[in-house]
Amino acid sequence: MSLIDSLPRVGAPKLPKVDGLIPWIVPLAIVLIWQLACVTGFVPSRVLPAPTDVALAGWKLLLSGELVRNIWVSFWRASIGFVIGGGIGFAFGLANGLSQLSAKLTDTTLQMVRNIPHLALIPLVILWFGIDESAKLFLVALGVFFPIYLNTLHGIRTVDPQLIEMGRIYGMTDGELFRRVIFPGALPSIFVGLRFALGIMWLTLIVAETIAASSGLGYMAMQAREFMLIDVVVLSILIYALLGKLADSASRALERLTLSWHPAFQKK
């Protein structure tokens, strides 16, 4: 969109396929250097196993079905917790953004709760729920709630009042005004909240699973530590990175789909 983009590129032949690979150059280089450091003995394998060893451990766990099961359990917990916490956060954001009364009634309370680090609640949550599923879901939902709530609220509050006025003059009902003006206007901000929430979702889940669980990726890593299986520990950490990237890509794709009107998402 910018002037620079519209200029012909000198000396840079356009290779669309290569373009998509550029982001992976750095991670790939890191893995290569890492492999090299391990093979040459620069890094002892009990400190950091070589990527090939990690891959091998992953392959073994894959064959035994343990890896898929643990990823699935974690994924399930993350999604359910996200839907619950995100749904409630979105609802509160809408209510407080649209209604002064609702904002007056609940916002102060929510802001107080927000400033408690939700992971500090782990001891209490274990006492309440044990190491049950509900403990993890509760923590994830709580962690996801606030970024979604805050950004939905912010998005609705910052919708251009001139557009709302325009909608009123042109005879939009409250429902239409919300659907055609307020919600689309708040959407970019809601997406910011969504991406923050996805990060917090994994963080919370992994911490919760590391401390109190009998399944899931965090549990797998902790078990591996007990048995000094450092390759499995490293494998779990790499899977977190991949899952995080996956969640981020999904939200970006959704963004591109729904915000195609936004100048930032328009491609020539």
Place this chain on the structure above:
Amino acid sequence: MQEALRFQPVDAEPVDDADIVVKPRYLRRVTENVARGLSLTIRGLRKAFGDNEVLRGIDLHIPAGQFVAIVGRSGCGKSTLLRLIAGLDAPTAGSIAFGEQPRAQDVRVMFQEPRLLPWARVLSNVEVGLGRERSSADAQARAERALVEVGLGDKRAQWPSVLSGGQKQRVALARALVSQPRVLAFDEPLGALDALTRISMQQLLERVWRDQASPRSW
């Protein structure tokens, strides 16, 4: 700002200290438009924001189909008057009546800014102007005709963000005209445009308004 809005008798020459002059323009041309337009009668209109009285006892009668320009220094209450006419604010005292009805549904306002929905294509932005009739079967056809009217028929599927300032304002004009409103209120719609664009927009406005004056079925 402190000086309240005043009006001169229609035939009087503008006096120097007058902030605002109502000019009856194009009287002859509009005669056919009388049937479709609405007369506007304002009596004893006052508007105060706290202690600051912006409009002080305004009486104004605009016959149906007339094109009236309200001129005045910035901050003298032009926009306030227009917002009252459009029903965006409630007057402190006095009354505004359209024709025989106490309140008209079909006032359309064009603002200084285009105020297009950035997330709607140009065509659906024009459709917004249809108000309650948006769901009617010929809504899209009417919006398309209004777009052609302002010379932007080929931009119907574009996002507003790719249009120039003048084009955006033309879309806003199409949106204001699509429902064939009986009262059109402009709040310096050309104020933010450059001189050349402004001249061509003025010509466009005049042309569209003249065309609408004769009975047309869109």
